[in-house]
Amino acid sequence: MTVAAAPDAPAVERERGWWPVVIGALAFLVVPTVPGMRLFLPVEHTLVLVVTALAACAVVGWWSGGRLGLAVLWTTLAGWVVWRESQVGTYSLLLAGWALVLGASFGALSLRRAAHAPPFFPRALSALGVTLLLAGAAVLAAPGGPTQTRTEATAEFSRRADAALRDWNTMTATPEWKQFVTANPTADSLAQQMTAQIQATPAASVTLFPAMLALESLAALALAWALYHRFGRARLGPPLARVRDFRFSDQLVWGLVAGLALVVVPGFAPLRAVGANLLMFFGAIYALRGMGVALYFLAPGRWLMVLLVGFSLLFYNVVGVLALGLGLGDTWLDWRRRARPKT
Structure with missing residues (x-):
């Protein structure tokens, strides 16, 4: 046929x-x-x-x-x-x-x-x-239902964390690292913080x-x-479309609102994990929209774009918050439409 x-x-x-x-x-x-x-x-x-x-x-x-x-x-x-x-x-x-x-x-x-x-x-x-x-x-x-799925995800992320922890412990056991710690005593506390962060990642990764x-x-x-x-x-x-032109329906802002409500309002405590996932997903796409707004106004060339990417990788926390703010603001202010010349 x-x-x-x-x-x-x-x-x-x-x-x-x-x-x-x-x-x-x-x-x-x-x-x-x-x-x-x-x-x-x-x-x-x-x-x-x-x-x-x-x-x-x-x-x-x-x-x-x-x-x-x-x-x-x-x-x-x-x-x-x-x-x-x-x-x-x-x-x-x-x-x-x-x-x-x-x-x-x-x-x-x-x-x-x-x-x-x-x-x-x-x-x-x-x-x-x-x-x-x-x-x-x-x-x-x-x-097994959702419990079995969560168990499999927990086992996988725990396996990855264990491998990362082994690599980290191997690195901190080298003579070079011990010499570095001797010259910089604060490095030892930073190493302990890194170990604690690696051990805590499986729980957060499974939640999100x-x-x-x-x-x-x-x-x-x-x-x-x-x-x-x-x-x-x-x-x-x-x-x-190019990233600088990336936009979507403004109604998706309610995904962020719902996620924030589920995380913040005490009565929704059992659904806090759902709220965290909504915040992560919609926050990411709004941050991408904010990056589009920034690129629209900066109009970077090739080398400036390389510098911007490097800066974003180094200071991703700051860049992420700023991009999220721009993306959310674009929902109501439509920055790029306001910037278009009128004829």
Whole structure:
């Protein structure tokens, strides 16, 4: 049985500019494996998220008049990566299942014609919502339920923390470190603080597991979208906007409000973890919106952008708070619209 491609699906010129996408892909694949980051990010091997989303885009592209070979290639690769990931252990099996459901949800929501399709971000948020509902239902129906899932996540993050702690203890046991502590007595107390922080990370990482998984999934969908439209012929929707133009529905501010209420109001204490996840997720996307506002006004060149990235990495706490403030302010003040010249 064959399925006819959708009619009137014009081939479009592929998007240009590979360097930003290549750099973003390398960062997305490498950063979660960095010792410090793997203590917080649920998906360490992010390739499983990217290839399943790319397979979904390729299948929808074929349905819209694109190449069958591309769909077969990425579907086969996704199946192999998911199979390899599922063989590692129960935790990896859960993440592989999440990646499959996420890709299928995003693909199903992308079946509309490009001319009538919503932009990427609302579509990705909808796919995340569908995936959360389906994954939640699967967890509730599985033996052990949410308790077993939390146990697997706790075991995984504890394993990562133990590995980081072993590396840290090995480093602090070297003669060079002992000489450094002798010359700088305060370094010993800093080392003890670092040890305590590493030991405390599993509990915090498990609490914020849903929000961090959603953020990683959102980044994977964006990367897959950008990659597909550089080698696929059938467009699935509008191209990704630049970060400086990033914006979304102002109604999402209620996600932050709800999270703040659940965390602060004493009567909602049992739901405090839910509130923390809402604050983390919506705070992150509002911080990204704030970065877009800053880039809009700074209009940095290549070297200034490098300096800004370096400054953000060094002072991420300060930059994050400022970006969040700009993003929230943009909800009501729409800074970029006010800055446009009137004619």
